[in-house]
Amino acid sequence: MNTPFTRTGIYTAPLVALLTAAVLLVAAWPGVPGGGHGGGKSVNVLMVNNPQMLDLQKLTKEHFTKQTGIKVNYTVLSENDVRAKISREFSRQAGTYDVASLSNFEVPLYGKKGWLAPLDHTVVKNPDFNQRDILTPIQVGLTGVDGRFYAEPFYGESSFLMYRKDVFRAKGLRMPDHPTWEQVAGLAAEADGARPGMKGICLRGLPGWGELVAPLTTVVNTFGGTWFTEDWKAQVNGPRFTEAAKLYVDLVRSHGEPGAARAGFAECLANFQQGRTAMWYDATSAAGILEAEGSPVAGRIGYAMAPVSRTKSAGWLYSWAWGIQKASPRQDAAARFIAWASSKEYEQLVGDELGWARVPAGKRASTYVRPEYRKSAAPFYTATKEAITSASPHDPGLQPRPTVGVQFVAVPEFPDLATRVSQKIATAIAGRTSVTSALDEGQRLASAVAAKYRRAAASP
Numbered sequence: 489m490n491t492p493f494t495r496t497g498i499y500t501a502p503l504v505a506l507l508t509a510a511v512l513l514v515a516a517w518p519g520v521p522g523g524g525h526g527g528g529k530s531v532n533v534l535m536v537n538n539p540q541m542l543d544l545q546k547l548t549k550e551h552f553t554k555q556t557g558i559k560v561n562y563t564v565l566s567e568n569d570v571r572a573k574i575s576r577e578f579s580r581q582a583g584t585y586d587v588a589s590l591s592n593f594e595v596p597l598y599g600k601k602g603w604l605a606p607l608d609h610t611v612v613k614n615p616d617f618n619q620r621d622i623l624t625p626i627q628v629g630l631t632g633v634d635g636r637f638y639a640e641p642f643y644g645e646s647s648f649l650m651y652r653k654d655v656f657r658a659k660g661l662r663m664p665d666h667p668t669w670e671q672v673a674g675l676a677a678e679a680d681g682a683r684p685g686m687k688g689i690c691l692r693g694l695p696g697w698g699e700l701v702a703p704l705t706t707v708v709n710t711f712g713g714t715w716f717t718e719d720w721k722a723q724v725n726g727p728r729f730t731e732a733a734k735l736y737v738d739l740v741r742s743h744g745e746p747g748a749a750r751a752g753f754a755e756c757l758a759n760f761q762q763g764r765t766a767m768w769y770d771a772t773s774a775a776g777i778l779e780a781e782g783s784p785v786a787g788r789i790g791y792a793m794a795p796v797s798r799t800k801s802a803g804w805l806y807s808w809a810w811g812i813q814k815a816s817p818r819q820d821a822a823a824r825f826i827a828w829a830s831s832k833e834y835e836q837l838v839g840d841e842l843g844w845a846r847v848p849a850g851k852r853a854s855t856y857v858r859p860e861y862r863k864s865a866a867p868f869y870t871a872t873k874e875a876i877t878s879a880s881p882h883d884p885g886l887q888p889r890p891t892v893g894v895q896f897v898a899v900p901e902f903p904d905l906a907t908r909v910s911q912k913i914a915t916a917i918a919g920r921t922s923v924t925s926a927l928d929e930g931q932r933l934a935s936a937v938a939a940k941y942r943r944a945a946a947s948p
Contacts, residue, residue, distance in 0.1 A: 530561060530818065532585045532818075533589075533825070535562060537564045537570075538753075538808070540776075552828050552829075560825060563585070568696045589810065595632070596898065603813065603814055604632075604812060607640060607812070610819070610823035610827075621852045622851055623877070626641050629807060630807065639809035640826050643808060645872075646872070647706060648793055648803060650760065650769075650774065651767040652766050653789060661679065663792050666792070666793045668796055668797060669735055670797070673739050676689040676767060679743075680742075683763065686763065689740070689745075690767070690769075691756070693748035693918075695749075695910040697896065700752075701910050705895045708728070709884045709885040711797045712728040714889060715729075719942070725931040737917050745765055753770060756770060757777065761777075775868035781843050790867075810830060812826070832852060835852070839860055847865075849872070850873075881893055890941065899937070901940070913930075
C-alpha cells in the first residue's frame with residue numbers, strides 16, 4: 489500500500505543524497521522534536537519515507553516556508569517504523585508531532601478515539617482547498633464515524649499489475665487487460681530468464697501488515713477467502729485463504745525475486761526499475777516514479793488491472809493522508825501545512841518543478857482533466873483511476889465482512905495480528921516452513937481476536 493511502505497531505493501545515488509540532505513536539514517532547523525522551540529511558526533511532521541513524501545520535503549522550504557514563515561521539521565521513517573511511532577505518539581497524545589502521515593486504516597479509528605483534531609473548520613473551510621474536488625472513495629475513507637473530516641489525502645492509490653512491454657513483445661507474450669492469477673503465474677514462468685538475471689515477477693515478501701499482507705490479502709479476497717467471517721470466525725487457514733497463500737508463496741519462490749522474504753515495496757521498485765523483474769504487482773502510485781524523467785524503464789511498461797480469480801476486481805484502496813494530533817499546540821500552522829501539501833497548487837508545483845508524472849495523484853478529480861498530467865501520465869493515469877474507482881472496501885470478496893477494508897480489517901488489533909501472521913508466511917517464502925504450518929499458527933492468532941469481538945457482540 490503508496491504505500492509506499494519501506495519506500496526507498498528508486499534512484500539509489502540521488503535518493504541517498506536526498507535522505508542525507510534531509511537529515512541535515514531537519515537537524516539544523518529549530519523546533520525539531522528533541523531540540524529547540526518553534527512556537528506557532530513551526531510545525532513538526534512525522535511521515536513515511538516514500539518517494540512522493542521525499543519530493544514534498546525537498547520543496548517545502550523554498551515554497552511553503554518562504555511564503556508563510558512556517559518552518560516544517562520532518563521526521564522521516566520507513567513504513568513499519570513510522571506506524572509504530574505514530575501509534576505511540578498519538579495514543580499518548582504527547583503533542584511532540586503536530587502532523588503525521590496516516591492512512592485510511594488509522595484515520596477512522598484515531599478519530600473515534602479522539603486522537604485527531606477535526607479539519608472541518610480549518611482545512612475544509614479554506615476557500616482555496618476545494619474539498620468537493622477530492623475523489624469520493626478517498627474522502628470516505630478519511631471521514632470519521634461521526635461524519636467529520638479528520639485527514640486530507642496526500643495521494644490515493646489502488647493496485648495493479650505492471651509489466652515490461654518490450655520483454656513481453658520479444659518473448660511473444662500477451663498480457664490481458666484483466667488477467668487472472670493463473671494467467672499471471674503462467675506468464676511469470678515464461679518471462680523468467682527472458683534476459684540475463686531477470687525473474688518473472690516481484691511480489692512483496694517483507695513482513696508487515698502494510699507490506700506483505702497488503703497484496704496477499706487482495707489475492708485472498710479474489711480467491712474467495714477472508715480473515716474473518718461476518719460473525720467473527722477466523723478463516724486464516726480456511727480452504728480459500730490457503731489456496732491464495734499457496735499460489736502467492738509458490739509463485740514468488742518459483743519465479744520471484746531473490747531474497748523475496750526481505751523484499752517490500754522499495755526492493756520490488758528497485759528490482760523492476762533496474763530490469764531485474766519482468767512483472768510487478770503493487771501500488772498504482774509506483775507508476776509515476778517508473779515513468780518519471782530519468783527512469784531507465786520509462787515508456788517500456790504496460791499496466792493491467794489487479795489479477796483476479798473469482799471476483800470481477802481485486803485492487804486495494806489506500807491513501808496516505810495528513811492528520812493533526814489533537815494535543816498539538818500548533819494546530820493553526822499544522823492546518824496551513826495540510827492545506828498546502830494536499831492542494832491543487834502543490835500538484836502544480838510538483839508538475840512544474842519535478843515533472844507531471846511525479847505528481848502525488850489519485851486524490852483529486854481535477855488532476856485527471858489537467859492536460860499536462862494526462863500527457864505525462866498517459867501510460868498509466870486511466871488504469872490508475874479505474875483501479876481506484878473500482879475498489880470495493882465494503883464488499884471486496886465473496887462474503888460479507890465484519891468491518892470495512894480491502895487489504896486490511898478495520899480493527900485496532902489488525903496491525904499486530906497481520907504483522908505476526910506475515911512473519912510466519914515470510915518464513916514459508918524463505919523455505920523454512922510450509923504454508924500450511926504458517927496459516928495454522930495464523931489461525932490460532934486470529935481466533936483470539938475473533939473471540940474478543942464475538943464476546944463483545946454477545947454482551948448486553
